[in-house]
Amino acid sequence: MDQAPGSPQEPQNAHGLPGCYRHPGRETGISCTRCDRPICTECMVDASVGFQCPECVRTGSGTGHRPNASRPRTIAGGTVAADPHLVTKILIGINLAVFLAVLALGDQLLGRLTLIAGAFDRDLGELVGVAAEGEWYRLVTSMFLHEAVWHIFFNMLLLWWLGGPLEQALGRVRYLALYLISGLAGGALTYLIAAPNQGSLGASGAIYGLLGATVVLMRRMRYDLRPILVLLAINLVMTFWWEGIAWQAHIGGLIAGAVIAYGMVHAPQGKRRNVVQFASCALVVLLVAVMLVIRTVSLT
The missing domain is CATH 1.20.1540.10 (Rhomboid-like)
Structure with a gap:
């Protein structure tokens, strides 16, 4: 996923999969629906659509919000579905x-x-x-x-x-x-x-x-x-x-x-x-x- 101008730098591990912005050592394929920063399962908070990071939940606004960052993504880039089966x-x-x-x-x-x-x-x-x-x-x-x-x-x-x-x-x-x-x-x-x-x-x-x-x-x-x-x-x-x-x-x-x-x-x-x-x-x-x-x- 391309980085939007002005958005925070996403940490990358040796394999290219982003690390959680709060826990850089943890691989994740999920992003905050407001700021689009990568978040691990410990940091993600359920929202009306997808998941949000703790910072966006606390402040009520995203950092560098992207219009197309509407849904979290899987490790392969697919959309996270309500019924994954x-x-x-x-x-x-x-x-x-x-x-x-x-x-x-x-x-x-x-x-x-x-x-x-x-x-x-x-x-x-x-x-x-x-x-x-x-x-x-x-x-x-x-x-x-x-x-x-x-x-x-x-x-x-x-x-x-x-x-x-x-x-x-x-x-x-x-x-x-x-x-x-x-x-x-x-x-x-x-x-x-x-x-x-x-x-x-x-x-x-x-x-x-x-x-x-x-x-x-x-x-x-x-x-x-x-x-x-x-x-x-x-x-x-x-x-x-x-x-x-x-x-x-x-x-x-x-x-x-x-x-x-x-x-x-x-x-x-x-x-x-x-x-x-x-x-x-x-x-x-x-x-x-x-x-x-x-x-x-x-x-x-």
Whole structure:
């Protein structure tokens, strides 16, 4: 965020994230809505809109107030929302709705929505798949598709555990981009490597993207990494030990999530932040497109 003329100098730490103006050693992504100076969680005071610093609350006026300093920002520059878990709740709701539709309609719906390169579907009696019929929508629909109760239970549990804190830290738009692009990356790697007739479904690619992003965020905030690394290790062991799991989706999502999150939380403040964040997402999308083209050309 650019410094307005005449406003107080914001302390910066070695990583570029501003420090609280009252406690310079404390990193923060929140600013006073009146004077726009960075404030930590100890200093921020609830206001009708966002948070204010103790000085502005005491004096009733801001120091160097900026018209555009209307809302506090997250560590990635997103707007702090009243409900920081809204997008996560919506994603869980979509997954549950699709799961109920599968229970009601059965294999025919699964056959239409599952990610597959190209194969003959006995239930439908025709050739199906991305490469076979250009059914690109399967890259998206398969991200919200679950067949077994245990599958959707564990995926939604991880989505709630990991998604809420990430949505709060990144902001809604950045968080949603992280989720969807990670899921696409997982599907693209599966499409590239797996056998043409191997079906793949589930939110696991996106969930592993959240895992990778959580590691990056916790390291950025200098939190203890051991809990999340243990969780990641357990999931990776299950990925390669449990039969019937599309490991390609897990690895693809994990790498994509880590790359996108790194670009989001390490982007420099100011005008370049959005550019760097967009570029990190665009880079992953470009790699996804390359994988899709390579596989499609090889099968057609």
